[in-house]
Amino acid sequence: KAGVTQTPRYLIKTRGQQVTLSCSPISGHRSVSWYQQTPGQGLQFLFEYFSETQRNKGNFPGRFSGRQFSNSRSEMNVSTLELGDSALYLCASSLTGFGADTQYFGPGTRLTVL
Amino acid sequence: GENVEQHPSTLSVQEGDSAVIKCTYSDSASNYFPWYKQELGKRPQLIIDIRSNVGEKKDQRIAVTLNKTAKHFSLHITETQPEDSAVYFCAAITRGGSARQLTFGSGTQLTVLP
Numbered sequence: 266k267a268g269v270t271q272t273p274r275y276l277i278k279t280r281g282q283q284v285t286l287s288c289s290p291i292s293g294h295r296s297v298s299w300y301q302q303t304p305g306q307g308l309q310f311l312f313e314y315f316s317e318t319q320r321n322k323g324n325f326p327g328r329f330s331g332r333q334f335s336n337s338r339s340e341m342n343v344s345t346l347e348l349g350d351s352a353l354y355l356c357a358s359s360l361t362g363f364g365a366d367t368q369y370f371g372p373g374t375r376l377t378v379l
Numbered sequence: 380g381e382n383v384e385q386h387p388s389t390l391s392v393q394e395g396d397s398a399v400i401k402c403t404y405s406d407s408a409s410n411y412f413p414w415y416k417q418e419l420g421k422r423p424q425l426i427i428d429i430r431s432n433v434g435e436k437k438d439q440r441i442a443v444t445l446n447k448t449a450k451h452f453s454l455h456i457t458e459t460q461p462e463d464s465a466v467y468f469c470a471a472i473t474r475g476g477s478a479r480q481l482t483f484g485s486g487t488q489l490t491v492l493p
Contacts, residue, residue, distance in 0.1 A: 373422060
């Protein structure tokens with residue numbers, strides 16, 4: 266089975282721009298969660314999607330949004346980018362959710378905001 | 380908000396010795412506690428998890444213990460090997476209003492010296 270994939274792997278943007286990141290889960294997995302990883306703040310939960318609905322949400326501002334399609338692929342959007350949004354963005358998929366079964370992480374998208 | 384504290388932030392052990400990493404959590408309703416290993420430049424991988432109805436779980440050289448009363452859980456690695464060198468993250472499901480989050484500890488950099 267193919268693992269979780271994320272595109273693009275690297276991205277450079279400037280302040281004020283917006284960005285969309287994509288995550289393709291393992292086949293059959295319906296839950297996709299997104300995380301931000303930075304040296305200063307560590308790993309932080311952004312949100313979880315299940316069956317095209319946002320099921321859980323972390324403590325991030327509304328500039329961070331996402332969606333999930335009928336094939337379980339998910340996208341994350343960040344609008345009005347700030348320097349502090351520079352981070353590794355990881356997605357993870359699981360069959361039914363992060364508390365119910367094993368999450369498998371993707372390789373991440375490295376976002377740099379200049 | 381709910382948080383998860385992890386100690387120590389760095390840990391060096393000799394090959395063959397044991398390593399222990401400890402985490403505490405504040406949400407008494409937390410019921411799922413995974414541990415992730417992240418090697419340099421790679422994605423996090425689940426290595427073991429425990430649910431609140433179990434006090435201890437073991438998988439070969441890795442074990443996790445949970446003390447619900449004290450709200451802390453620990454990762455134990457025995458007979459450490461150089462390939463155990465990585466950053467280890469604990470996590471717990473915490474509540475944010477009606478939603479759930481997966482809250483991570485700040486990570487422990489484990490170095491196994493040959």
